[in-house]
Amino acid sequence: MDALDVLWRLLAVLLAFLVLPLLVGQAEHKAMAHMQGRVGPMYAGGFHGWAQLVADGVKFAQKEDIVPSGADRRVFQLAPAVALLPYLVVLIVIPVGDGDMVGQVVDAGVFFVLAVMGVGVLGSLMGGWASANKFSLLGGLRTAAQLMAYELPMLLAAASVAMAAGTLSLPGILDAWQWWWLPWQIVGGLVFFTAGLAELQRPPFDAPVADSEIIFGAYTEYTGLRFALFLLAEYAGIVVLSALTAVLFLGGWHGPFADTLGWVWTLLKTAVLAFVVIWLRVSYPRLREDQIQRVAWTVLVPLALFQIALTGVVKVVIQ
Amino acid sequence: MAVPGAGLAKGLAVTLRTMTRRSVTAHYPDVQPELPPRSRGVIGLFEENCTVCMLCARECPDWCIYIDSHKETMPAAAPGGRERSRNVLDRFAIDFALCMYCGICIEVCPFDALFWSPEFEYAETDIRDLTHERDTLREWMWTVPEPPALDAAAEEPKEMAAARKSAEKLAAKEAGEGQRPSGGPPSASPPRSSGATPPSSGSTPPSPSAERPGRAEGEGDA
Numbered sequence: 001m002d003a004l005d006v007l008w009r010l011l012a013v014l015l016a017f018l019v020l021p022l023l024v025g026q027a028e029h030k031a032m033a034h035m036q037g038r039v040g041p042m043y044a045g046g047f048h049g050w051a052q053l054v055a056d057g058v059k060f061a062q063k064e065d066i067v068p069s070g071a072d073r074r075v076f077q078l079a080p081a082v083a084l085l086p087y088l089v090v091l092i093v094i095p096v097g098d099g100d101m102v103g104q105v106v107d108a109g110v111f112f113v114l115a116v117m118g119v120g121v122l123g124s125l126m127g128g129w130a131s132a133n134k135f136s137l138l139g140g141l142r143t144a145a146q147l148m149a150y151e152l153p154m155l156l157a158a159a160s161v162a163m164a165a166g167t168l169s170l171p172g173i174l175d176a177w178q179w180w181w182l183p184w185q186i187v188g189g190l191v192f193f194t195a196g197l198a199e200l201q202r203p204p205f206d207a208p209v210a211d212s213e214i215i216f217g218a219y220t221e222y223t224g225l226r227f228a229l230f231l232l233a234e235y236a237g238i239v240v241l242s243a244l245t246a247v248l249f250l251g252g253w254h255g256p257f258a259d260t261l262g263w264v265w266t267l268l269k270t271a272v273l274a275f276v277v278i279w280l281r282v283s284y285p286r287l288r289e290d291q292i293q294r295v296a297w298t299v300l301v302p303l304a305l306f307q308i309a310l311t312g313v314v315k316v317v318i319q
Numbered sequence: 320m321a322v323p324g325a326g327l328a329k330g331l332a333v334t335l336r337t338m339t340r341r342s343v344t345a346h347y348p349d350v351q352p353e354l355p356p357r358s359r360g361v362i363g364l365f366e367e368n369c370t371v372c373m374l375c376a377r378e379c380p381d382w383c384i385y386i387d388s389h390k391e392t393m394p395a396a397a398p399g400g401r402e403r404s405r406n407v408l409d410r411f412a413i414d415f416a417l418c419m420y421c422g423i424c425i426e427v428c429p430f431d432a433l434f435w436s437p438e439f440e441y442a443e444t445d446i447r448d449l450t451h452e453r454d455t456l457r458e459w460m461w462t463v464p465e466p467p468a469l470d471a472a473a474e475e476p477k478e479m480a481a482a483r484k485s486a487e488k489l490a491a492k493e494a495g496e497g498q499r500p501s502g503g504p505p506s507a508s509p510p511r512s513s514g515a516t517p518p519s520s521g522s523t524p525p526s527p528s529a530e531r532p533g534r535a536e537g538e539g540d541a
Contacts, residue, residue, distance in 0.1 A: 035334040039344045283330040 009104070010092075017088045021235035022053045028235075028278045029053075035282040056228070063224035070132035071221065079130060080222070080229035083123025086116045087236035094243050095171045097253045097263035102171055109170035110162050113244060114155055120237065121147045121199060124208065127230070128218030139217020142208035142289060146198055149296035150205075154195035156304035157188040160311045161248045174252045182251065184314060188307035189249030191300050193273070196241040198292065200234060202277060204284040207292055242273035356467040359420045360439035361451075363459035364411055368432035371406035375424035375433060383417035384424060385410060385450075413456060415441070416449040436462040 029052055033040030045051025067076055093109050095102035106112045121143060128140015162168050164185065165176040198205035201217075209217035219230050246252055246269035253262030287295065345352055354360075371388040387410035393403045425433040436459045443449050451459075469476070475483075 031338065034338040034342060037337055037340070037343045039342045039346075042346075279331060279334060283334045284327070 013088070013091050016239075017091050017236060020239045021232055024238050024274050024278075025053050025231075025235045026050065027275065028281070031275065031278050032282050035279070060225055060228035065224045065226065066221075068132055068221050072130035072132070075126050075130035076221075077226070079123045079127035079218075080226040080233070081123075082126055083120055084229050084233040084236065086120040087233060087240045089116050090240050091236075091243075093170060094240070094247060095174060095252060096266045098174075098258060099171075101253075101263055105169065105171055108168045110158050110168045110173070110248070113170070114151075114158055117199070117237075117240065118147070118151060120233065123230070123233065124201070124218040127222065131218070131221040133221050135214040135216075136218050136220045138214045139208045139220070142214075143201065143218060145289075146201065146205065146208060146292060146296075149293055150195040150198040150300070153191050153296060153300035153304040154199065156301070156308055157192035157195065158248060160188040160304070160307045161185055163308065163311050164315060170247055174247060174254070177251045177254055179251070179254070182249075185249050185307070185311070187303055187310070189245060191304045191307065192249065193241070193245050193276075195296070195300055196245065197277065197280065198296070200237040200241060202234070202238070203281040204287050205292055206286055207289045210286060238274050238277050239270065242270045242277065245273050246270045354437045356464075357435060358437035358439075359422060359435050360437040361415070361435075361441060361459050361462075362413055362418070362425065362456065363434045363436045363461075363463050364413075364453065364456035365432045365434065365460050366408060366411060366453060366457055368430045369408055369411065370430055370432075371408050372429065374427045374429065378423050378427045380421060380423065381414075381417040381419055383414040385412040385414070408453070411453045411456060412450050414450045416446050434460065434463040436460075437464065438462045 030040045030048070041049030041052035043049055044055040067073055090113050092104050093102065093106045093112060095105075124143040125140050125147075128136045128138075128143060131137070161173060161181075164181060165173040167173060167176065201208045207213075209219065214220070219227060222230060243266070246266060250269045250273075251265075252269070253266050255261070255265035258265065371386060373386055376382075376384040376386050386408070388406045388408050390404050391407050393405060395402050422435065425435060438459065441449075441451075
C-alpha cells in the first residue's frame with residue numbers, strides 16, 4: 001500500500017465524514033417535518049431548502065466563540081473535538097464493499113470500533129464537567145450513567161456476531177455472513193441498534209439533553225462553531241451507528257449483484273437505518289432517566305445475554 | 320390482551336402515514352391564501368356615498384376614524400327658492416394601527432359608504448403610514464369583491480322585496496288607469512319618477528352605480 005493509496009482512502013473517508021452527516025441532518029429536517037404535516041426548510045439553496053445545513057453552518061461560524069469565565073478553559077474547548085473525531089476514526093475501518101473497499105482493515109475491528117465510539121461520549125462528559133454550570137453537570141452525569149448502562153448490551157450484541165463469525169475483523173464477519181444470520185441475530189441487532197441510539201443520546205433516550213429539564217445538558221454553555229461540532233458529532237454518530245448495524249447484522253454489502261454493487265447495498269442499508277433513527281425520534285416521547293436505566297438493565301442486557309446463548313447453541317449444533 | 324409493543328408500532332404507523340400525506344403548511348408568500356367570503360382585511364371608503372354624518376366616527380370603539388368637513392351652500396334650485404346647504408368631505412382617515420376590525424363603522428353607515436375588502440398586505444415599517452387617508456381608502460374600494468350569492472332557500476333581501484312590491488303596485492295602478500274611461504281625473508299625473516322605478520335600480524342611490532359593489536344582496540350576513 002503506497003502513500004498515494006493511503007491518501008486516497010483517507011480523502012474518501014473524510015469526504016464521507018463531511019457529507020453523510022449533513023445528508024442525514026437534511027433528511028431529518030425534511031422527514032421530521034413531513035411526519036408532522038409540515039414541509040420543513042424550503043428556501044435555502046432554492047430547491048426544497050437543500051442547503052439549509054450549509055446556511056446553518058455559516059450562521060454558526062459567524063457567532064462569537066464564548067467560554068464561560070468559570071469554565072475549565074482547555075477542557076471546555078477541547079470537548080467538541082473529542083466528541084467528533086472518534087466517529088471519523090471509526091469510519092476508516094467500516095467496510096463499504098467487498099474485498100478492498102475499506103479504509104483500513106483492522107484485525108480486531110469490532111473491538112476497535114466499540115472502544116473508539118465509547119471515546120466519543122467522553123466529549124459530552126468533558127463539556128458537562130468543564131462548563132461550570134449545574135445543568136451542564138447534570139447532563140454530563142446523565143450521559144455518564146447512560147454510557148455505563150448501554151455500553152454493556154451493545155458490547156454483548158456485537159460479541160454475538162463476532163462469535164458467530166469466529167472473527168473480530170469487520171470484513172471477516174462480512175465474508176462469513178449468510179442470509180440466515182438475519183433471523184438468527186435479529187435480537188442482537190435490535191439490542192445493538194437500541195443501545196447505540198441511547199449512546200448517541202438520540203430521542204427517545206435523550207434525557208441527557210432534555211431541554212425541558214436541564215436546558216441542553218452538557219452543551220448548554222456552548223455556542224458558535226463548537227456547538228455546531230457537537231451537533232455534527234450527533235449526526236456523524238447516526239451515520240456510524242447505522243453503518244455498523246448494517247455491517248454487523250444486515251450483511252453489509254451482501255445482496256443481489258454484490259460483486260459490482262456491494263457498496264450501494266451498504267449505503268442503502270445505512271440510509272434505511274438512519275431513517276429509522278429519525279423516525280423513532282419523531283414517534284416516541286422522551287424516556288425518563290430511571291426508565292432509561294430500567295430499559296438497559298432489565299430488557300437489553302438479558303436480551304443480549306439470550307442472544308449470546310442462542311448464538312453459542314446454534315454454533316455448536318451446526319459444527 | 321394487547322400485544323406487547325402494539326402501542327410502539329402504532330406510534331410509528333401514525334408518523335409514517337402522516338409523512339405520506341400532503342402537509343398542511345400554507346405557503347403564504349408564494350401562494351396567496353384562499354380567504355373565506357366576507358374576510359375582514361381592510362376597510363374601503365366609497366366616498367361618493369358619504370354624507371359626513373359622522374356616525375362611523377362616533378361609533379368607532381377605538382376612535383380611529385378621522386373626519387373633517389365643511390358646509391357649502393348651493394344656489395336655489397328654482398328662482399326665489401331657498402338656498403340648500405350640504406356637507407363636503409375634507410378628510411376621511413382610518414388609523415389601522417388602532418382599528419380592531421370590529422366592523423361597527425361598516426354596520427352603522429346608513430349610506431353604504433364603507434366596505435370590507437379582503438386585502439391584508441398593507442404592513443408598514445412606520446406606524447404613521449398605517450393611517451390610510453381618503454385617497455388610499457378610495458383605492459381599496461376597487462378590491463371589494465361582489466357579495467357572495469344568497470343561499471338557494473334564503474329569504475329575499477329586504478330592498479329587493481320593497482322595490483318589487485312598489486313596482487307591482489305601480490303596475491297594478493297603471494293597469495287600473497288603462498281600464499278607466501278616457502275622461503279620467505285631469506289631475507292624473509304621470510307615474511312617479513322616483514321611488515317606484517324597477518327593482519334593478521330601486522335601491523341604488525344616485526351615484527356611479529356600475530362600479531358600486533352593491534351590499535343589498537349581502538344583507539343576510541348580519
